[in-house]
Amino acid sequence: MAPIVSIRNLTKSYATGFKALKGVDLDIEEGEILALLGPNGAGKTTMISIICGIVTPTSGTVTVGGHDIQQDFRRTRSIIGLVPQELTLDAFETVWNTVSFSRGLHGCKPDPALIERILKDLSLYDKKDTMLRHLSGGMRRRVLIAKALSYEPKVLFLDEPTAGVDVSLRKDMWQLVERLRANGVTIILTTHYIEEAEEIADRIGVINHGEILLVEEKQALMAKLGRKQMTVELAEPLAAIPDTLSPFGLTLSEEGARLVYEFNASGERTGISSLLAALSQAGLRVKDISTEQSSLEDIFVELVGEGK
Numbered sequence: 001m002a003p004i005v006s007i008r009n010l011t012k013s014y015a016t017g018f019k020a021l022k023g024v025d026l027d028i029e030e031g032e033i034l035a036l037l038g039p040n041g042a043g044k045t046t047m048i049s050i051i052c053g054i055v056t057p058t059s060g061t062v063t064v065g066g067h068d069i070q071q072d073f074r075r076t077r078s079i080i081g082l083v084p085q086e087l088t089l090d091a092f093e094t095v096w097n098t099v100s101f102s103r104g105l106h107g108c109k110p111d112p113a114l115i116e117r118i119l120k121d122l123s124l125y126d127k128k129d130t131m132l133r134h135l136s137g138g139m140r141r142r143v144l145i146a147k148a149l150s151y152e153p154k155v156l157f158l159d160e161p162t163a164g165v166d167v168s169l170r171k172d173m174w175q176l177v178e179r180l181r182a183n184g185v186t187i188i189l190t191t192h193y194i195e196e197a198e199e200i201a202d203r204i205g206v207i208n209h210g211e212i213l214l215v216e217e218k219q220a221l222m223a224k225l226g227r228k229q230m231t232v233e234l235a236e237p238l239a240a241i242p243d244t245l246s247p248f249g250l251t252l253s254e255e256g257a258r259l260v261y262e263f264n265a266s267g268e269r270t271g272i273s274s275l276l277a278a279l280s281q282a283g284l285r286v287k288d289i290s291t292e293q294s295s296l297e298d299i300f301v302e303l304v305g306e307g308k
């Protein structure tokens with residue numbers, strides 16, 4: 001199936017001369033949840049803003065649903081929903097009107113039943129007649145989401161949807177994302193919260209200094225780059241690692257009381273059983289064994305660190 005969003009050699013140089021995007025290629029498949037991770041200033045918002053037609057690219061092409069975003073702006077914009085990072089709302093309007101107008105602005109026929117359902121899903125229904133200026137920051141963020149959903153987009157961009165929101169909204173958000181996905185909506189979210197990507201994304205993209213460093217299935221990424229570590233606690237401390245154990249590349253810590261072994265969890269052979277046999281042959285008594293797996297956060301820090 002053709003990707004729903006296709007980005008080719010996309011660059012953006014701002015008027016200051018700053019290159020925010022340096023030749024990005026990315027295909028987003030219909031129905032997937034893609035999390036874009038990147039430190040501040042990596043170019044995430046710039047990329048999303050170009051796809052949504054808010055920022056003009058310097059070069060390159062983007063198609064959404066097979067249509068070019070510049071030549072066919074209205075068409076592509078009508079299938080894209082954007083929940084921006086910043087709270088841009090009319091303070092003197094009510095929740096209901098804001099969300100209904102948004103649907104109208106995108107050329108859709110009024111559908112009060114749909115608006116009611118969206119507001120209920122976002123726990124906003126009891127605030128439907130409240131003016132936005134009387135809402136808390138978290139509630140206003142919910143309104144931004146409701147606005148983006150009001151015209152039933154096929155592709156939804158969430159730019160740091162849970163930055164600075166409380167745990168309950170974050171949980172609601174995740175549930176909502178799951179429901180939207182079940183309805184076939186493609187979701188692209190940018191986030192600083194790695195656990196968020198770990199929890200809900202199908203694929204993870206890492207962007208830094210205007211370049212995509214990688215895009216991978218989450219499971220494959222964790223298996224490929226995730227290292228495992230086994231720590232062996234010894235009954236008696238060692239002064240040095242015996243020569244017979246040198247093939248395992250162990251390190252000795254805690255004043256000789258612990259041996260640390262690093263292995264690749266996705267490899268066919270981890271080497272654990274040979275290590276245990278070698279330990280016993282060397283006459284070392286084992287008190288305890290524990291293993292630890294690197295998280296997506298470790299992987300991300302390593303990748304972004306390399307790019308500096």
Ligand SMILES: Nc1ncnc2c1ncn2[C@@H]1O[C@H](COP(=O)(O)OP(=O)(O)OP(=O)(O)O)[C@@H](O)[C@H]1O
Nearest residue numbers: 014016018020038039040041042043044045046047
């Ligand atoms: N209008 C502009 N003029 C000049 N430089 C800009 C402009 N907008 C953004 N930039 C610069 O482009 C770079 C990328 O910004 P962008 O907002 O895309 O990053 P981001 O990955 O979304 O970061 P954050 O996580 O902080 O939101 C930054 O260095 C930013 O300062």
